[in-house]
Amino acid sequence: MNDAEYALTPVDARAAPSAQSVTIFEAPLGEEGWHLAIQVPSRYLNEKPLRLLLLPGLTTLLLAILGTVVFSRAIHPLLKRVGRQAEQLEVSRQELRQAAGVFQHAREAIVITSPAYEILDANPAFSDLLGYPPEQIIGSQLLDLVVHSGTQNTLAQGEALLDDHDSWQGDVHYRCDNGQMLAALQTISAVRSSGGQLKRYIHIFNDISERKAAEEEIHHQALHDGLTGLPNRLRLEQYLAKVLERNRASDALLAVLFLDLDRFKRVNDTLGHQAGDILLQQVSQCLQQSLRAGDMLARLGGDEFIIVLNAVQTPENAGKVAESLVKLLSTPFQIDHNEVTIGVSIGIALYPEDGQSAGSLIHAADIAMYSAKNGGRNTWRFYRQVYVART
Known part of the structure; x- marks a missing residue:
């Protein structure tokens, strides 16, 4: 080889390449159509040393390309699965954020x-x-925080339903920080794990105090007199039934007093019905104040009242109470x-001598x-x- 073989020589790009040389690299040099071309004599490609180097290089390149294709096809399902898991993880994160928002801002x-x-x-x-x-x-x-033993019994009954159905609903009374109920x-x-193990309970509360108060008011009105606030006949019969069951x-000894003004x-x-209503209210207060708590x-x-005297020791005691009531209501209003x-x-x-039931006792007192x-x-x-006088 001589230096002339490695000289930089201008080449006309439009001219056909020489049969004695081979272009192995060519790149544009920018403006005016200049290119850089590297040509080597063709005889060098026929030489054994070059073949020995070129063949392994081409083989390595082909193996690399083939390996890349094989690796790409092998890893594609894994990458696809990882992508799906990433999407599912993002969905789970969004659901958790939504659940946290509901938890924090729920009414x-x-x-x-x-x-x-x-x-x-x-x-x-x-x-x-x-x-x-x-x-x-x-x-x-x-x-x-739960008040009333009845409520705790209700919760205990609810636990059995939770074990069977994983949900329960009922009325519960709680003690507030200010002492109110x-x-x-x-x-x-x-909330259970995938294996069925109980992990958590989620409790949701709705304030029904107003509804309960309305229900209690309706119940009270059904069992009490609207004018005086005293128990009415229905409440009296319920009360007597319980007391008689206990006394059996x-x-x-128990006494039932039937009062008619x-x-x-x-x-x-003479004074009108409004005055009569006021009189009934005053009489009710006087009678209530004269009785024992039990x-x-x-x-x-109308103007008819009933008094139930519990635990009367003797009939004479009931007579003494009646005598005191006659004197009390003789006082002017x-x-x-x-x-x-x-x-x-x-x-x-x-x-028990005059009757065994609420109805029979009220009838006898009447x-x-x-x-x-x-x-x-x-x-x-x-x-x-x-009764003796009649017989």
């Missing part, structure tokens, strides 16, 4: 507890509803600057009352006296 109070009812987390609505700050209740027992409709849902086991119609006729006063309607004087006729029936009224009014009679 319903939500508490998460362990299976042993230890409070693990509570949302702001729970703190607003019961008044407890989160740091005060986290780690405490949810059941410690909250009635809540509580829904409990169980102990043979305790004397000259009440005259008050209505006794019961009820209004049957003041109604709109008017002095009103009335009286009362009272009939007394004793359990008969005795009419006997007292027919006997001159403003007095009292035992049913036994009337």
Whole structure:
């Protein structure tokens, strides 16, 4: 080889390449159509050393290309699976963020507890509803906030349903931080692992205090007199049925007093029905104040009242009570600057000798009352006296 063979020589790109040389590299040099071309004599490619170098190089290059293709085809399913898992992970993260947003901003109070009812987390609505700050209740027992043993019994019954159905709903009463009681409709849902192991309970509370208050008011109105607030006949019969059931086991003496006001119609006729209503309210207050805490006063309607005297030691004691009531209601009442004087006729029936049921005792006391009224009014009679007189 000589230096002339390696000289840089301008080449006309439009000219056909020489048969004695081979272009192994060519690149444009920018403007005016100049190119860089590297040509080697063709005879060098026929030489053995070059063949020995070129053949392994080409083989290596082909193997590399083939390996790349094989590797790409082999790793493609793995990359696809990783991509799907990444998408699923992102979806799970979004769902968790959504659940956290619902938990924090829900209007319903939500508490998460362990299976042993230890409070693990509570949302702001729970703190607003019961008044407890989160740091005060986290780690405490949810059941410690429950009031009334009946509620705890209800929760205990709900645990059996949770085991079978993983959900339960019922009315529960809770103690608020200010000491007041909250009635809540509580829904409990169980959270289990993929293997079925119980992990958490989610409790959702809805305040139903107003609904409960309305229900209690309706119940109260159904069992009480609207004018005086005293128990009505239905409540009286329910009460008597319970008391008589208890007394049957102990043979305790009980007295039922039937009261009918004397000259009440005259008050209505002379002063009007509004004055009569005021008089009934005043009479109710007087009677209520004169009775023991364990006794019961009820209004049957009109000017008729019933008193149940529990644990009367002797019939004479019931007579003494009736005598004191006759004197009490003989005292004049003041109604709109008017002095009103009335009286009362009272009939007394004793359990068990005069009746075994609420109805029979009230009926016997009613008969005795009419006997007292027919006997001159403003007095009292035992049913036994009337029965003996009749026979």
